[in-house]
Amino acid sequence: MNSNNPLKPAHVTTRRLLDMKEKSEKISVLTAYDFTMARILDRAGIDVILVGDSASNVFSGHNTTLPITIDEMIYHAKAVVRGVQAETGRAMVVTDMPFMSYQLSSEEALRNAGKIMKEHECDAVKLEGGKVIADTVKRITDVGIPVMGHLGLMPQSIYKYGSYKVRAQEEHEAEQLLEDARLIEEAGAFAIVLEKIPSALAETVTAQLSIPTIGIGAGQSCDGQVLVINDILGLNRAFHPRFVRRYADLGAVIEDAVRHYVDDVKSGSFPDSGESY
Template structure:
C-alpha cells in the first residue's frame, strides 16, 4: 500500500512535482459541485479535476463538446468553495482555446478570476502550443492532456485506445516533451498503451497522471460518477468501481417513496 511521504496542508503544482520525485503516487478525481468537493477533499485526494465531463455526467450530453465556458466557471466556483487542501484544475472547454491564443488567454483568465481555480487543463500538443505558451506567460499553471482527447471525438471518430501505431506514439512522446519544455506542471495521458505511458512518465520530470494508461505513470484519475457506480452504462476496462451508489440510491429513494405512500414518514418523533 502506498503511504504518503509528506503531509501537505495545501497541495500545489510544486507539491505534485515533489510527489513524483519522492515516488509518491498522485490521486486525482473529478468533482463538479460543492458537496461532492467537500467529501473528495476531506478524503485526502490530491487533485480535483473540474472536468468538461460535466457535459456528460451532469448535463446528459453525449460528448464533452456542448459545455460552455460559463458553465465550467459555475462548476469550478462551486468546487472551490468546498475544498481546503486539494489542488483544483479546471478544463478549458471546447472552442475556448483551440484556434486563437488570445481567446485562450481570455478564457483561462476568466476561469482563474471568476472561479478561483488553481490551474487549467488543455487537450492537445504541438497544434495548441501557441495557446499554451500565452497562458503560461500570463502566470497561469497549465496541465496538458494527450492520448485520447474527448474534445476531438469527431476527428478520431472513436473512443478506442490511442497511439497504438508507431507514428502516433512518436507524436505523443514528442508532444509530451514539448509540453514539459514549455512549462506545463503535469500531464494527463488518456487511454494509451501502458508500455508507452510508462515510457513517457519516465522521460519527464513533471508528473504524468493516467486514465486507462496503466500503472507505470505517476498517478491516476477517474470520473467520480463512474468510480462510485452511479453510471451503469459506462464499462471501460480501466474503470474500477469502488461503490455501487446506483443501487444504494435507488433503494433509498424506493424506501422513501414507500414510507411517504404509507404515511409512516414522518413519524411522531419527526414532527414538531
Template structure:
C-alpha cells in the same frame, strides 16, 4: 511518509515533489460543492472540474456542448468546497482552439472568476503557443495527450490511441514539447501502458493516467464512474468502488414507501 500530513495544501510544486519521491498522485473529477467537501476531506490530491460535466451532469453525448460560463459555474462550486486539494479546470471546446489570445482570455476568466488553481487543455503541437502564453501570464497549465475527447469526431471512436509506432513517436515528442512549453503536469488518456511508462520516465513533470497503466505518476477517474452512479460506462480501465446506481434507488424507494404508508414522518420527526 504520509502526504496527507506533509502537504496541508496541495500545489503544483507538491505534485512535482510527489513525482520525485515516487508518491502516487490521486485525482478525481468533481463538479459541485457537496461532493467537493466529501472528496477533499477524504484526502484526494487533485480535483478536476472536467468538461465531462457535459456528459455526467448535463446528459450530453460528448464533452463538446459545455460552455465556458458553465465550466466557470461548476468550478466556483468546487472551489468553495475545497480546502486541501489542487483544483484544476478544463478549458472547454471552443474556448482556446482559435488562437492563443482567446485561450489566454478563457484561462484568465477561469482563474479570476472561480479561484481555481490551474487549467487543463487538450492537444499537442497545435496548442503549444497557447500554453506558452497562458503560462507566461502566471497561470499553471496541465496538458492532455492520447485520447482527447474534444476531438472525438475526428478520431471516430473512443478506442486506444498511439498503438502504432508513428502515433506513439508523435505522442512522445509532443509530451516533451508540452513540458518545454511550461506544463506542470500531463494527463495521458487511453494509451498503451508501455508508452505511458516511457512518457512518465522521459518527463520531469508528473503524468496522470486514465486507461494508461500503473506506471504513470498518478491516476484520475470520473467520480460518477468510480462511484457507480454512471452504470452504463464499463471500460476496462474503470474500477468501481461503490454502486450508488443501485444504492440510491433503493434508498429513494424506501422513502417513497414510508411517505405513502405515512410511516414518515413519525412522532419523533415532528414538532
C-alpha cells in the same frame, strides 16, 4: 486557496506535485462538479480535484464533452472551490477549458484562462492537445497561469477519431505523442494527463518527462491516476470500461433508499410523530 490555519494540511501546489514525482509518491486525482462532493473528496485526502468537462456527460446528460460552455465550467468550478475551502483546503483544483475556448487563438485562450482563474480562484487550467496548442500553453503559462496538458484520447476531438478506442497503438502516432509531450512540457505545463494509451508508451513518456503524468487507462507507470467520480461510485451503470475500478455501487444504494422513501410516503408512515412539530 491557501489557509492561514496552522492546523490545516498544506495546500497541494504545482511544486508539491513535482516533488511527489521526484519521490515516486503517486498522485491521486478525481473529478468533482459540486460543493458537496468536493468537500468529501478533500476530506478524504485527494491530491487534485479536476473540474472536468465530463460534467457535460455526467451532470448535463450530453453524449460528448463538446456542448459545455466556459460559463457552465466556471459555475461548477466555483462550487468545487467553495467545497474545498469549506473543508481542509488541501486539494488542488484544476479546471478543464472547454471545447473552442482555447483553439481559435492564443490571445482568446489567454483571456478565457484568465476569466476562469479570476472568477473562481482555482489553481490551474487543463487543455487538450500537443504541438498545435504548444504556443498557446506557453502564452498562458508565461503570464503565471499553471497549465495541465492532456494527450492520447482527447474527448474534445472525438468526432475526428470516430471512436473511443485506445490511441497511439501505431508507431507513428506513438512517436508523435512522445514529441507532443516534450513540446507541452517545454511550453511550461506542470503535468500531463495521458488517456487511454498503451501502458508501455505511458511508461516511456513518464520516464522521459520531468513533470508528472496522470494516467486514465494508461497503466501503472504514470505518476498519478485520474477517474471520474461518478464511475468509481457506480452511479452510471451503463458505463464501465476496463480501466475503471468501481469502489461502490451507490446507484443501487440511492435507488433503494428512494424506493423506501416512496413506500413510506405512500403508506403514510413518513413522517411519524417524532418527525413532526
